Amino acid sequence: MGKDYYEVVIQPNRSWLYVDWKGLLHYRDLLWLLVRRDFVSKYKQTILGPLWFFLQPFLTALIFALVFARGIKIPTDGLPPFLFYFCGLVPWGYFSQCLLATSQSLSANAHILGKVYFPRLVIPLSIVISNVAAMVIQLVTFLSFYFYFKFFTPASSLIQPNEFLLLLPFLFLQAAMLSLGFGLWIAALTVKYRDFQHLVGFLTQLWMYATPIIYPLSVVPERLRWLAVLNPMAVIVEGFRYGFFGVGFLDVGYWAVSFGMTCFFLVSGVLVFNRVERTFVDTI
Amino acid sequence: MSKPMIEVENISKLYRLGEVKPRTLREAFGGWRPRGRSKDRGSSRPDTFWALKDVSFSVARGEVVGLIGKNGAGKSTLLKILSKITEPASGLAFLRGRVSSLLEVGTGFHPELTGRENIYLNGAVLGMRRREIGRKFDQIAAFAEVERFLDTPVKRYSSGMYVRLAFAVAAHLESEILFVDEVLAVGDSAFQKKCLGKIGEVVERGRTVLFVSHQLNQIRRLCHRTIWLEGGSLKQIGSTADVVGAYELAMSSFSNGSDDRKDPSTNNGFGRLAASFVGWQILEPSSGKPQVLSTEGPFAVKMAVRFNKPVRDGHHGIALWNGDGLLIWAWAVGGLSVGEGLHEFVYRFQGLPVRPGVYRWQASFYGGGKLLDMWYCLPELVVATEPRTHFRDEWTGVLNLPCDFCVERVTQ
CATH class of the missing domain: 3.40.50.300 (P-loop containing nucleotide triphosphate hydrolases)
Structure with a gap:
């Protein structure tokens, strides 16, 4: 027997707080293979391949620039509109992609999950990780435009990169945590109520308008700003922009609130998801 | 451990x-x-x-x-x-x-x-x-x-x-x-x-x-x-x-009640008649259980019959059915003269090469042109030998034949 000996106990109704961390560690290879699968399979048999990662935010930013800046004339803190939108779309794109994919992770993989056991958390985790690749490509695209505007256009004086740029990886981590937390909540709820499957697309769309992507937080009246800050994504997007341009809104108090909320959603999401995953194959 | x-x-x-x-x-x-x-x-x-x-x-x-x-x-x-x-x-x-x-x-x-x-x-x-x-x-x-x-x-x-x-x-x-x-x-x-x-x-x-x-x-x-x-x-x-x-x-047709099962102890309908089958078993079963056949080699079966009065020139028939209701074997013997009391019919076989499964004996006795008793024997015979058939059930036939196989080159 020795160290290889172990015992699996199967019993109903373990505590809400029980999460199979040991199992998760054992399946870490599966995590990486799923990341790879996601990445490889998404763009196999497409002509443009990973170029799609670049095209999506590029075209969206272009359309936003035409519609919102040229058409409706929403201010952009004095920044070139295209760059302004692009900057917001990079973290938002990552967040919304992760949110949509993780929220469907249980129902989309029901055929596998009904036949074999592995810690179900592996799937949403793999989604959040594999989306990093797309995000990096988008970030690089954004940076090339950023440098172009900084060095080759008259807008260069408006673009003031600063030490808050160092916060960038941290803000991405927070976006990942937030999307994972929300995604897990919705995935768990979708198991019982399919309504959430339809709701999540709509919700993401609404959420984008509640996040300062097509407008700067500075246009929100002072007395309503706390409301906007209740949205953790607002702080992430605004912080992102602040690092690159030196304009916008960054407040340690607001950020602490948003980070606290992120942690709350993540922890509660993991627990709820974990609660549901134990018997979800019976209902799905 | x-x-x-x-x-x-x-x-x-x-x-x-x-x-x-x-x-x-x-x-x-x-x-x-x-x-x-x-x-x-x-x-x-x-x-x-x-x-x-x-x-x-x-x-x-x-x-x-x-x-x-x-x-x-x-x-x-x-x-x-x-x-x-x-x-x-x-x-x-x-x-x-x-x-x-x-x-x-x-x-x-x-x-x-x-x-x-x-x-x-x-x-x-x-x-x-x-x-x-x-x-x-x-x-x-x-x-x-x-x-x-x-x-x-x-x-x-x-x-x-x-x-x-x-x-x-x-x-x-x-x-x-x-x-x-x-x-x-x-x-x-x-x-x-x-x-x-x-x-x-x-x-x-x-x-x-x-x-x-x-x-x-x-x-x-x-x-x-x-x-x-x-x-x-x-x-x-x-x-x-x-x-x-x-x-x-x-799962077999035995259990669906369509055949006229008869409990030998009550012996309904035949109770007053001259003969009745009362039980059967394998003689010295290697499995240790009287109704389980675990050998492919020779074995013997005995059937107990009670005669209430002497019978002259009786006929005895025995048959073996499989679970699908297919007749596997039947045989009869005539000219039997038996006195009153309990008797044993003993059958010696060289082997029963049928596939493992459940089978049922059917035994009958005629005397003076009339059926004296017929019994679908209970409990059933369970054949529990080594399967020597195709490994898929749909290709499992009736028999269980050991088979030596080789390939030989034909020189011309």
Whole structure:
């Protein structure tokens, strides 16, 4: 027997707080293979391949620039509109992609999950990780435009990169945590109520308008700003922009609130998801 | 070491029937209420049913146990619970070793990925570490016979190749406990044979196996003991010959009540007549049980007949029926003169080369042109010899013939 000996106990109704961390560690290879699968399979048999990662935010930013800046004339803190939108779309794109994919992770993989056991958390985790690749490509695209505007256009004086740029990886981590937390909540709820499957697309769309992507937080009246800050994504997007341009809104108090909320959603999401995953194959 | 590898204690599983969606918001919130208040919810409700009810058994190290039962008897649910795919409603189970389950081959295969990538992915889904898969990679590819196509996406594989690859990955899992659910129902017969061989090899290496199959011949070949589930409960557990025999009997036409069964003790209708059959058994059975035939060699059967008055020039007929209602053999003898009292008819056979299963004797006695007694003998005869037939049930014939095979070159 020795160290290889172990015992699996199967019993109903373990505590809400029980999460199979040991199992998760054992399946870490599966995590990486799923990341790879996601990445490889998404763009196999497409002509443009990973170029799609670049095209999506590029075209969206272009359309936003035409519609919102040229058409409706929403201010952009004095920044070139295209760059302004692009900057917001990079973290938002990552967040919304992760949110949509993780929220469907249980129902989309029901055929596998009904036949074999592995810690179900592996799937949403793999989604959040594999989306990093797309995000990096988008970030690089954004940076090339950023440098172009900084060095080759008259807008260069408006673009003031600063030490808050160092916060960038941290803000991405927070976006990942937030999307994972929300995604897990919705995935768990979708198991019982399919309504959430339809709701999540709509919700993401609404959420984008509640996040300062097509407008700067500075246009929100002072007395309503706390409301906007209740949205953790607002702080992430605004912080992102602040690092690159030196304009916008960054407040340690607001950020602490948003980070606290992120942690709350993540922890509660993991627990709820974990609660549901134990018997979800019976209902799905 | 003395502890069993698998220990199942009163495992139950409750399913809800019909619409899972709650009809009202109140019901919806009711479902999320803490467990304490809704403790006995369900058990009395008509729209629920017990897929498993208080199932307990244990499996020792190195034992191969078959799991049989009709569709919906709870076999798959039991395997799902034991492989942690879903939780039981109540009960406990202990698995003392690394578990792997083969509930379906090819789970987690992604059509766009190549054979090589899928071997890694599927292996990881089944719980293997990347290093372990790497070590066994060549064996897996060789077993599946797909070496030439390793870099082709599996969506271009033939279904045979796909299944072979999937089984190969699963078969190379290193674990102490293996759950197998009906996987052998796939692939061509040559590959099935290979799979069966692989499972046999697994068994020889001392792994503990729980094996679900509808192919009773596979169960007979592989399993030491067998569990029979019916309607979610344990119907019978014991040696494979006994349990499979009893199961086959229940499934056979014997049990559907269409034939005129007769209990020899009451002897209705024939009670006042001159002769009655009162019992039968195998003479000195090697199985130790009077109605279980475990030898392919010579054996003898005796039948006890009570005569209430002497019979002259009697006729005796005996027949053997199989579970499908097919007449296997019949024979008759005439000119029998028997005195009053209990007699034994003894039949000596050189062997009974019929396939393992349940059979029933039919015995009759005529005197003076009239039927004196006819009896479909109970209990049934259980033939529990080694199966020597095709490994799929649909190719199992009536006989069980040992066969030496060789290929000889014809020189011209």
